[in-house]
Amino acid sequence: MSPWTYFRDHQSDVLHWLWTNAWLAGVPLVIGLVIALPLGYLASRYRWVYPPTVTLAGLLYTIPSLALFIVLPGLLGTQILDAINVAVALTVYTVALLVRVVADALNAVPSDANSAATAMGFTRRQRLFGVELPLAVPVVAAGLRVAAVSNVSLVSVASVIGVPQLGSLFTEGFQTTNYAPIVLGLILVVALALVFDGVILFGARLLTPWQRAVRAR
Amino acid sequence: MNPTLSFSNVLTWLNDPENWRGADGVLAHLREHIFYTLIAVVIAVLIALPLGLLIGHTGRGVVLGAGSANALRAVPTFGLLILLVVWISPKIHAKQEVSGLIQQGGLAYLIPTEIVLIVLAIPPILTNTYAGVQNVDPAVRDAARGMGMTGGQVVRKVELPIALPLIISGIRSATLQVIATATVAAYLPFLGGLGRFLVDGLTTLNDPHDGYPKMVSGAILVAALAVVADLLLIGLQRLIVSPGVSGRYSRRKTAPDATAEKTSVQDITVDLAGA
Numbered sequence: 001m002s003p004w005t006y007f008r009d010h011q012s013d014v015l016h017w018l019w020t021n022a023w024l025a026g027v028p029l030v031i032g033l034v035i036a037l038p039l040g041y042l043a044s045r046y047r048w049v050y051p052p053t054v055t056l057a058g059l060l061y062t063i064p065s066l067a068l069f070i071v072l073p074g075l076l077g078t079q080i081l082d083a084i085n086v087a088v089a090l091t092v093y094t095v096a097l098l099v100r101v102v103a104d105a106l107n108a109v110p111s112d113a114n115s116a117a118t119a120m121g122f123t124r125r126q127r128l129f130g131v132e133l134p135l136a137v138p139v140v141a142a143g144l145r146v147a148a149v150s151n152v153s154l155v156s157v158a159s160v161i162g163v164p165q166l167g168s169l170f171t172e173g174f175q176t177t178n179y180a181p182i183v184l185g186l187i188l189v190v191a192l193a194l195v196f197d198g199v200i201l202f203g204a205r206l207l208t209p210w211q212r213a214v215r216a217r
Numbered sequence: 218m219n220p221t222l223s224f225s226n227v228l229t230w231l232n233d234p235e236n237w238r239g240a241d242g243v244l245a246h247l248r249e250h251i252f253y254t255l256i257a258v259v260i261a262v263l264i265a266l267p268l269g270l271l272i273g274h275t276g277r278g279v280v281l282g283a284g285s286a287n288a289l290r291a292v293p294t295f296g297l298l299i300l301l302v303v304w305i306s307p308k309i310h311a312k313q314e315v316s317g318l319i320q321q322g323g324l325a326y327l328i329p330t331e332i333v334l335i336v337l338a339i340p341p342i343l344t345n346t347y348a349g350v351q352n353v354d355p356a357v358r359d360a361a362r363g364m365g366m367t368g369g370q371v372v373r374k375v376e377l378p379i380a381l382p383l384i385i386s387g388i389r390s391a392t393l394q395v396i397a398t399a400t401v402a403a404y405l406p407f408l409g410g411l412g413r414f415l416v417d418g419l420t421t422l423n424d425p426h427d428g429y430p431k432m433v434s435g436a437i438l439v440a441a442l443a444v445v446a447d448l449l450l451i452g453l454q455r456l457i458v459s460p461g462v463s464g465r466y467s468r469r470k471t472a473p474d475a476t477a478e479k480t481s482v483q484d485i486t487v488d489l490a491g492a
Binding site for chain 2: 150159170
């Protein structure tokens, strides 16, 4: 049986799993970015905040995903098979990864650009939103791409404890010794990761028009 | 299905000596977990370190190396594991048994698992190794050449020692990933490791004293193992990185100008890889 035949036979299941996988990986990305931006800003603005924040983020990142999927229900009071656990765990990883990236990206903004903005009469807030954050976009986007791709593939680990998403294709293939669902799952997960990657690249391009202007010259 | 997912019974579970002894105890599964991890990390280092040194030294294949490392990240490890198991396991008929480490029949599942763990561990070590070698100050490399060192000597005596902090940080993130992913192996039959507790706990979830406490204990043990392994590697780094590179030596000699630049090499850790 080919992966394509399998897909046609189980279309509604597979599409449902694909959708679940997409939002389980995507929502944590957005929430994680929203949480990491202010934290990263604080870590770059106040020098003493940086070491403890980065160390804590590193520690959170060492927690194995399967372990986090299992501990979270006890902390959150959710059911063990609840997909929310997966989303929260991936949010934790996204924040842990992005806090350092945001802080480093803001620190790497050329001081000339900041001085120029100040000299032009920008307030601190105008400078942050008008100069520093836009200049940090390429680096933050690079971090976001890493987080997106690893989120998409980490979701499938949740099938070990039975949360249905694209990883269910792997457990299905294992139980029935059938290549079709396994290969289909691998293709769909990689394709989903590429879609996320493309969306982030496109967004970063829209947010940094000056990079194209330089290239076009 | 699971009315009480409370942590209160976790300490009781961890404190019960019965849960630590025997073939299904903490000690046995901890030993298996370390065994799986060591095999994967050692083989990955044996492959990635020479390759990374070669790429870094010659400057060839950087784009290919970085590209394939990034592409590998998108492949779900669990899917790759299942694919290899369905493909390879039926072809392995060896029934060798290593007391306390490999169960009878376990080899057929251990080999695909180790392949996945090795594939997972290679990219961070490889990219950090060639990045570390490429970060070597060209003036230092020229000086070594000028002193009459051969290409091999430059690699062994100059580039490797200077790149060592980055290489070890690559090995650290590889080890963390392998420890985390080795838990997934418990999904397969005949394989142990700390993941056993996470998977087996699911079947007794209705027993408030066994199911969930067992899973959480397993999760805590895996996280603890990851932290301990990371600390050990940091200790190893302190032992084998030359004081001239890490800057710990010259700091004592009060030469702040020289250290400021050198310690920064250590700070550029490329540990973006996922858990």
